[in-house]
Amino acid sequence: MRRLWLLFAQAVTIVLALYFVYSAVRPDWPRARPGTVQQLGTAAQPASTLVAAPAPTPSSFRTAAGRAMPAVVNILTSKAMPRQHPLLRDPYFKRFFGDREGDDEDDDQNSLGSGVIVSPEGYILTNYHVVEAADEIDVVLADGRKASAKLVGTDPETDLAVIKIDLKQLPAIALGNVDQAKVGDVVLAIGNPFGVGQTVTMGIISALGRNNLHINHFENFIQTDAAINFGNSGGALIDTNGNLLGINSAIYSQTGGSVGIGFAIPVSTAKTVMESIIKSGHVVRGWIGVESQEITPELAQSFGLQRDSGAIIAGVVRNGPADKAGMKPGDILLSVEGKPVRDTNEMLNLIAQLEPGGKATMRVLRKNREADLSVTVGKRPLPRK
Secondary structure, three states, rough: OOHHHHHHHHHHHHHHHHHHHHHOOEEEEEEEOOOOOOOOOOOOOOOHHOOOOOOOOOOHHHHHHHHHHHHHEEEEEEEEEOOOHHHHHHHHHHHHOOOOOOOOOOOOOEEEEEEEEEOOOEEEEEEHHHOOOOOOEEEOOOOOOOOOOEEEEEEEEOOOOEOOOOOOOOOOOEOOOOHHHOOOOOOEEEEOOHHHOOEEEEEEEEEEEEEOOOOOOOEEEEEOOOOOOOOOOOOOEEEEEEEEEEEEEOOOOOOOOOOOOOEEEEEEHHHHHHHHHHOOOOOEEEEEEEEEEOEEEEHHHHHHHOOOOOEEEEEOOOHHHHHOOOOOOOOEEEEEEEEEEOOOHHHHHHHHHOOOEEEEEEEEEEEOOEEEEEEEEEOOOHHHH
């Protein structure tokens, strides 16, 4: 019996010795730890193979830009120079008088600008100063296609023009609602600055309804700090959904480059002008034949006025619509068709929106007494070239 016990003790000792030896050689041998539970069928993943959580996606306007960019085009215009006199090519003439400007026969003056396709039929909105006096107009699309364009009509008083190309499957931009735009909204400007190629810049709406800038006759600009440079003229100002808010038109700069003050013509104005040009070849506006003047504190004091809004009628065209209705110099125009007149710029815009041939009620202040005049609206004369 004692011998059996001895054999059992030796066997246990050998098994324990083998276990300790194996544990020393394989330290990763699974050991049960008190207080922990390990799920069956799973293994711990090494730290070196853990997949990091994806970083938050930063704000991006690529969707808006992607929607609008195909509809923004590059416009190249050229004006043929007059043919030179044969004497200018004579070497003896050049020896005594030197080279004269325009010595290259049929030399072209190339100009770069931008435009926006606003309908699948090929109508393109751009600035008047981009296509002014151009003999040839070429349009290059974002997809590389190129086509000659014909001039449909222009409106120098808003610096807008409409041209047309004949191509299939044209991408047209969606028109936005500028009335819902607010100062501080993010906007993107798309164009071809300095001819480097299509470019998108970002900024915000800095101001709305800018006027009295003496850029155009009718002004109601969107001001933005999105970079606008030479070649951006006629390009698109869009919202963060890719909808057209305005046509980039001008910048304020003392250096010629962008300093963060750019101006765009609202899409509401551009749409009205475009529809009128497509319909009749030019813009039809109302006119009553008056010259106006702003109410200044000095004028208000001299006239004994208790108000600083309205427009003083400084002159009346003889036998014009206002003259026939009884309007006189010195009258203060207070409202047009019930819409208040705050200044001369608003007066021009309200009268221009009237339908020629129709009658409009205008309220004037004369010698501290208000009166309503019924004016038969005339047609605004086309601007002189």
